[in-house]
Every structure is written in C-alpha cells, then in structure tokens.
Amino acid sequence: MPPKKQVEEKKVLLGRPGNNLKAGIVGLANVGKSTFFQAITRCPLGNPANYPFATIDPEEARVIVPSPRFDELSKIYKPASEVPAHLTVYDIAGLTKGASAGEGLGNAFLSHIRSVDSIYQVVRCFDDAEIIHIEGDVNPVRDLDIISQELRLKDIEFSEKALEAAEKIAKRGGQSLEVKQKKEEMALIQRIIDLLKDGKRVANQSWTPKEVETINSMYLLTAKPTIYLINLSERDYIRKKNKYLLKIKEWVDEFSPGDLVIPFSVCLEERLSHMSTEEAEEELKNIGAISALPKIVTTMRTKLELISFFTCGPDEVREWTIRKxxxxxxxxxxxxxxxxxxxxxxxxxxxxxxxxxxxxxxxxxxxxxxxxxxxxxxxxxxxxxxxxxxxxx
Structure with missing residues (x-):
C-alpha cells in the first residue's frame, strides 16, 4: 500500500492574529530612538533630548510602506484617491539596567513593549561626546546584554505567575478536561522558564500550534519578532565599516538566532527627513549611499508575515494589509x-x-x-x- 499522505500542520504565528500590527522602538536611553522615530515617520512627535527618560508616554505614528506595486497601479488606474499601506510605529521610553525590578521607568517601559507586536531594537555604535551614554561609554554588546536580560527577567516573572495560576486549577485533581489542559500548560510554562533562565528568547524557538496558543495568551516580551537596528555615525554608514559590527552579529547569532541586523545612521536619516524627495535623492547620490528606512519598514512587514492585496478603480487605489x-x-x-x-x-x-x-x-x-x-x-x-x-x- 502507498504511504499515507502527510497532512502538514498549519503554522500558528506567535503574537496577535490581527492585521493592524504595531512595531515598538526599543533600546537604552540616548541611543537614537526618538530621532529615528521622527525620521521614519517624518513627524515632530517624540522627544530626542540629550538626557534619559525624555520620552515617557509612547508616541505613535503611521509609516507609509514603500510599494512599487502600489505606485504602478496608481499610474494605470489614475484614481481620484490613493491610499498606501502603513505600519504603526511607537517610540517607547528608554530602558535602564534594573528595569525589570522597576528601576527608572521600568514598569511603564515594559508594559508599553507588551502592547506592541514587534520590536525595532536600536543599538548605539557611534561615539559622540555631546550625547551622553547612560552606562558611561559606548559598548553595544553590553547594551544588548542589558536589554536581553531585562526582558527575560520580566518574562520569567510573568511566566511564574502564569505557572502559579495554572497550578491552582491542576491541584483540584480529577479527570476534567480543564485539569488536564492546565497540567499540560504547566509543563509548557516550566519549559519557557527554563529556556529564559538559559539566556534564550521565546521567539527564536520552535513551538507547536497548540503551544503557540498558550504562549500568545501570555504576551511575553521575548516572544516578539525583533529587528536589530545598528545606529552608526554617518561616516561609518557610508563607508560600511564599524569596529562593533562583527561582535554584534556574533551576539545576535548566539542569543537571537534568525533575527536580522540592519545597519543605518540616525544622523543621516534625520538630515534627509528635512529635505524634499528630490533633494534627498541628490544628496544620497552625492555621498554614495542609500537610505535604510525603506528596508527597515518592509523587512518588519516580512517579519510579521504581512502581505498586501489591492482594491483598484477610478475612484481609489488602496493597498490593504493582511497576514499571510x-x-x-x-x-x-x-x-x-x-x-x-x-x-x-x-x-x-x-x-x-x-x-x-x-x-x-x-x-x-x-x-x-x-x-x-x-x-x-x-x-x-x-x-x-x-x-x-x-x-x-
């Protein structure tokens, strides 16, 4: 007899199933988060001041998604109205060592991260005597360790509370479906706690669809897709060299395997944001560089497994965002x-x-x-x- 055809189990994505997904900008204080937010959204929100906690409540703005297909369809249909797709971006207060225990604006910061669906983690790799570093000097690997540890510590706290809640129901005993489910849940949560204590992130592990449903209900910080944005000086970005890049790549490969590293320059992007499209294109041509912002936006959409469909006609061409x-x-x-x-x-x-x-x-x-x-x-x-x-x- 021929072997039975294997039925592929449908993949369940970590995170919320919705289409209007939000990306949060995360990092230590004074690494360029708010300036990046202003550049990518081209709006004056955010507070790029040279001191910690300049941003307290998260700022929100929509970023237009670069889309050659949308541009072509608009040329073909010549509609009265054009509505491109967007990505919602949040500028979140800077994290500090000890945030998981409430240091600085820790609890507020972590609750804001919990409410977004993905993370842009900005890592500072430029020296500037005029811009203080909250840890005293520029050391991106140390900064990565700090943020990784704070998010993991908070997730351990969340997980231990979830374990305690599941245990209360499981202790009732009996053969009810709820008790059986809670016992399975306890085993999964304990696995999560163990891997977090081992320095791993939830998002970088393999989970069954049933496990994903439980993990999604926990809103874990380390379960969020992450893109690491490496903030270089304009000079280093143009020449594509920086002494920290290899060490950062090695750190990501070890502690956040599969996640992407995108070098960019907040200084350059902020300067371009004050120019017209034509002026910015001319400036980039003159310095022999390209803006990293389009890649930063489209890569996050791919990370969240978002795709587009279009509605087209003489009245309107609109790009809609859905999940794959x-x-x-x-x-x-x-x-x-x-x-x-x-x-x-x-x-x-x-x-x-x-x-x-x-x-x-x-x-x-x-x-x-x-x-x-x-x-x-x-x-x-x-x-x-x-x-x-x-x-x-």
Whole structure:
C-alpha cells in the first residue's frame, strides 16, 4: 500500500492574529530612538533630548510602506484617491539596567513593549561626546546584554505567575478536561522558564500550534519578532565599516538566532527627513549611499508575515494589509465587517496580468478574472473585487 499522505500542520504565528500590527522602538536611553522615530515617520512627535527618560508616554505614528506595486497601479488606474499601506510605529521610553525590578521607568517601559507586536531594537555604535551614554561609554554588546536580560527577567516573572495560576486549577485533581489542559500548560510554562533562565528568547524557538496558543495568551516580551537596528555615525554608514559590527552579529547569532541586523545612521536619516524627495535623492547620490528606512519598514512587514492585496478603480487605489494565510472573507473584513459577514465571492486579478493588459475589461476578455470562494487564500499582490449580500460591494 502507498504511504499515507502527510497532512502538514498549519503554522500558528506567535503574537496577535490581527492585521493592524504595531512595531515598538526599543533600546537604552540616548541611543537614537526618538530621532529615528521622527525620521521614519517624518513627524515632530517624540522627544530626542540629550538626557534619559525624555520620552515617557509612547508616541505613535503611521509609516507609509514603500510599494512599487502600489505606485504602478496608481499610474494605470489614475484614481481620484490613493491610499498606501502603513505600519504603526511607537517610540517607547528608554530602558535602564534594573528595569525589570522597576528601576527608572521600568514598569511603564515594559508594559508599553507588551502592547506592541514587534520590536525595532536600536543599538548605539557611534561615539559622540555631546550625547551622553547612560552606562558611561559606548559598548553595544553590553547594551544588548542589558536589554536581553531585562526582558527575560520580566518574562520569567510573568511566566511564574502564569505557572502559579495554572497550578491552582491542576491541584483540584480529577479527570476534567480543564485539569488536564492546565497540567499540560504547566509543563509548557516550566519549559519557557527554563529556556529564559538559559539566556534564550521565546521567539527564536520552535513551538507547536497548540503551544503557540498558550504562549500568545501570555504576551511575553521575548516572544516578539525583533529587528536589530545598528545606529552608526554617518561616516561609518557610508563607508560600511564599524569596529562593533562583527561582535554584534556574533551576539545576535548566539542569543537571537534568525533575527536580522540592519545597519543605518540616525544622523543621516534625520538630515534627509528635512529635505524634499528630490533633494534627498541628490544628496544620497552625492555621498554614495542609500537610505535604510525603506528596508527597515518592509523587512518588519516580512517579519510579521504581512502581505498586501489591492482594491483598484477610478475612484481609489488602496493597498490593504493582511497576514499571510488569510482567506478571502477575512480579507474582505479588513475593508468592512459587513463584507466578511455577507461574503459571496471574490473576483481576483493577478498583479502581473494588470501590468500586461492595463484594463479590467481586457483582463476579463482574456479569461484572467478569477472567481474565488470562501476557502480561497489571498496571495500577495492580488487585486480583488469583493461581492457580498445585501447589495454591498
């Protein structure tokens, strides 16, 4: 007999399942977080002052996602309105050693991190006598150790409380489903505590879908996808050299394996943010560099497994954000709940076909307009017209 076909278990992502996901900017005080926030959002929020705790409450802004596909579709449809995709970014107060025990603004800082879905961790790698370092000198590996330890210590605290709560129910005894579930939960939480004490992050481990559901309910700080942003001087960024880069890469490979390191220069990005698009392009050409901001935004979307679909027409071209694996009714629900609840079908065009035919009628005549039902999994770049009941489109 032929072997039974293996059914691949559907991957469950760490973190919330929603589409409007938030990235928090994290790091020690005075490493360039607020200046980076201002540069990437091109807004005057944040407080890039030269002293610790200049930012107390997190600032929030939306960052437009660079999208060549959106730009091309806008050229083709020439709509009255253009609405690009965005990523919501938070500027969070600087962390200090002892934050997990309430030092500085520790408790507030950690609660703000708990409320975001992913982390941009800014690491300082530039010397500047005018900008104080809270630890006295520039040492990025030490800074990475401090933040890693504070997040892990807080997660151990969260996990121990969760273990205690599960244990109370498990001690009731009996064969009830709830008791059985809590015993399994206790074993998982103890594994989490052990790996945290061993210096590991939850996000960099492999978990079953059932385990992920429990971990997601715990809102652990080390379960959040992280991108390490290495803040260089403008000179080092342009010449692509810095004495700390190799040591940082080695640290990430050991303690946060699989996570990305992106060098950039807050000083350069802040300077460019005050220029027009044309002026910034000319300046980058003159110094032989590129802005790291587009990569920083798009890489985080990839890290969160976010993709895009589009709605297009003469009135509006809009790019919508969903998580990979989203089915057509749930994608329609991102536009409006009623579209999900009364979903009938999705009319789908592929981006490549729109580029080739440049006209909806021509695409339909060529048999390229696909009718998809409730089980259709939306693909990145789809152009979709939803059909719903009660006369909704």
């Amino acid at each position: 694996g989203t089915k057509a009714p749930q994608a329609a629900g991102v536009i409006h709940n009623d579209l999900m609840n009364t979903f009938i079908l999705a009319q789908v065009m592929k981006y490549e076909d729109v580029l080739e035919y440049k006209d909806d009628a021509a695409i339909k005549a060529a048999g390229k307009l696909q009718q998809k039902g409730k089980e259709y999994v939306v693909e990145d770049g789809d152009i979709i017209y939803f059909r719903a009941g009660a006369g909704k489109n």
